[in-house]
Amino acid sequence: MTVRTTPIPLEDIESLAVGAWILGTGGGGSPYLGLLNMRQLYAEGRQVSLMDPFDLADDDDVAVVSNMGAPLVGQERLTDSRTVARAVEIMERYQGRKFRAVMSLEIGGGNAIQPLMAAAHLGIPVVDADCMGRAFPEAQMTSFAIGDLQPWPLSMADCRGQEVIVARVTTWKWMERVSRKACVELGSVASTCKAPRTGREVKDWAIHHTTTKAIGLGRAVRAAQRRHSDPIAAILEAEGGLRLFAGKVSDIARRTTEGFLRGTATIEGLDGDRGARMEIAFQNEWAVAWRDGVPVATVPDLICVLDAVTGEAIGTETLRYGQRVAVVALPAPPILMTPKGLEHVGPRAFGYDIEFRSVFAPTAAE
C-alpha cells in the first residue's frame, strides 16, 4: 500500500490555528503559542506531514496527544514543543515500541497543534483525525471512550522533568480522575500521550479528516478577513452553522479549580438581540447557553463565541468585559449525539439536568 503523506505548509498551520480555535468552542487552549512554536520549528527547517487515517495499517501504533489542564494556566506556563514530544517518547519507552504517527486528542484550540509539535521533533506524520471533533474537558469525552476502547496507559510530562504513567485503570472515568489529580499537582497543565491506538481503532473510531476541516475553516475566515467580507457568515457557511446571539460581554466569572477553568459569561444583546441576555456556562469549553434563562444550546453542539468583527474565536480564558461577540452553533460529529455518545458528552455528563436537543434538529412544529 502506498502511504500518502502530504507536507503541511506553514500557511496551512496559520489557518489551522484560526480554525481549530473556533472548533475548540472556547477551550483546547489558545493555539497562538503552539503556532509560535511551529513557526520556529519551520524556521529551523523542520516540516510536518499529514497522513490520511485510512492509510494506516491495522497494526500501526498511533500516539494520541494533548496538553491537559486548565486553559488559563497555559497563558502563564507557555507551551514548549519539546514537552509534548517527551510525553510521546515516555510512552514509546514504556510500550517498548515506536509510533507510526501522532494524532490530536481534540481538534479544538492549541490541542490541534500539539501533534504537529510532537511530529516535528519525532519525524513521524500527523494523522488527519481526532477523537472529539471539537474540544472537551475530560478524558472519557472522546469517540474512543464512546467506543469502549481500552483507556490505559497514559503518560504525562511537565516542563520541569516530572513524568507520570497511569498504567492501568478500570474505567475511562478513573483515567480522568487519576490523571487529573496528577496534572493538577504538576501545576494544572501537563503534556500527555493518551492510550495508544492501533490503526484499526483509528479507522473505526476516530473522527476523520478534522485537521483538514480545521484548516479549511481557518482559511475561509482569513479569506473573508482579507476581503473585508463577514467572517461570521463565512464560518456559518463553511460549517453549516447557526447564529445564536449577538451582543456585548457584560460579565465573566472565572475560577481555576480541580484542574479546570470553570465559570459563566454573560452577554447583553445588541442589534436584533437588544434587550435579551445570554449566559454561557463553561468547563474549559462552553457547555450550555441560556437565552433569558431558557437553555438554547448545549453540548455536544459546538457553542462558539466569536469576535464580532474578525470572526476569530474567543477562549473561556480570554473572554473579557466589553467585547462585541457573535455566538454561533456548529454541528457536532454524529457519534457524539448517539445515546452512548450523549452519556459521555451530553448536558447531564456536565452536571446539567437538561435533555439534549440539537439546535440543528428539526422541531416538531416543522
Added chain:
Amino acid sequence: MTVRTTPIPLEDIESLAVGAWILGTGGGGSPYLGLLNMRQLYAEGRQVSLMDPFDLADDDDVAVVSNMGAPLVGQERLTDSRTVARAVEIMERYQGRKFRAVMSLEIGGGNAIQPLMAAAHLGIPVVDADCMGRAFPEAQMTSFAIGDLQPWPLSMADCRGQEVIVARVTTWKWMERVSRKACVELGSVASTCKAPRTGREVKDWAIHHTTTKAIGLGRAVRAAQRRHSDPIAAILEAEGGLRLFAGKVSDIARRTTEGFLRGTATIEGLDGDRGARMEIAFQNEWAVAWRDGVPVATVPDLICVLDAVTGEAIGTETLRYGQRVAVVALPAPPILMTPKGLEHVGPRAFGYDIEFRSVFAPTAAE
C-alpha cells in the same frame, strides 16, 4: 557467596506485629490486619524467609514496599496481601527484571509486615532492614533520601485495579507530592513499590537489622505480658528508652486531610505526672510532644504512646478518650540526627519552628 536466609516462624511475625507497632510511633498503620494476612498465608502453607542485608550482591535488585496513605482509612479499607504483591509485580514489569528480595520502607506499624505479605506471594526473601528505623509520613523522610539516592520510579496499586507509575521526578519532595495526590485519589490508601534499590545501596544506606530488632522488641513485650511484669519497663530496657509521661487521654482531635491523618492528642497526667498535661501533635506519626506548653520531645526521636497496662502501642488512628497511657521516647537511628538527616525529618521538616534536641542527648548541665 553462601546466602543465608532464615525462615521466619509465625510466632516471630506475632512478635513483629507487637514490636513494629511500638516502633511505628503511632503510624505505619495497625499491624493487626497484616498479621491476619500472614496467619492465613502460613495456614495455606506459605513461609517467608529473612535475609541479612550484607548477603545481598551489589547488583541485586531490592523492592522497597509500603502501604501509603492515611492510617485511619486503613481501618476501613482492609489490607490484602495480594495488592502489595501486585505493586511489586508492576515494578518488575516496568523495569523488565525480577527482584532478588523485598524490604520495608519503614519498620513501623503494618508497614513492617507489608514486605512479608509481598514475599509470601512472590517467593523471594525479606531483607532484614528498612530505611526509617521507625515510621514517617512522607517520601523524602528516608535514609535513602538523606543519602540522595535516585527517588524514582514508584509503582502504586489499589484494590480496584488502578495502577500508577511515577516514572521520573526531579526531587524526593516531588515524588512525595505527585505520589501523594495519586494515592489520595485512589482513596487515601494504596500499595506502593518505591524506587528499587541495588544491594550496594541497601548495604550503604539502609537501616540494618530492624526486622530482627522489631521482632526482639515484640518478644520482650509479650514475655513481660506473660510474666505479668511491667511491659513498659521491658520496652525501655530493650531499646534504651526514657519515660516521658503517664496519664489519661482527655482529648483527641483527628482529621484525614491531604492523604494524611493529622491532629493533636491531649493527655492529663496521673501518678507522678498528676497536675501536668501533655499534648502530642501528629501527622500519621507522633511528631512533637509538649509538657505544659514546653516541647519535650520531637521527631526524629521516637515518641511512643503505649497502653499503660499491656505495653502495646496505640496508633494515632486508634487513640481514644479515657485510655491510660505511658508516653515514652526511644532513640532514633543516628543517620536521622545528622544535619542532613534533620533537614529531612527534624521538627522543621514537619512545620514546627523548634530546634531538635534529642531527649537522649546530654544536657549542658550534666
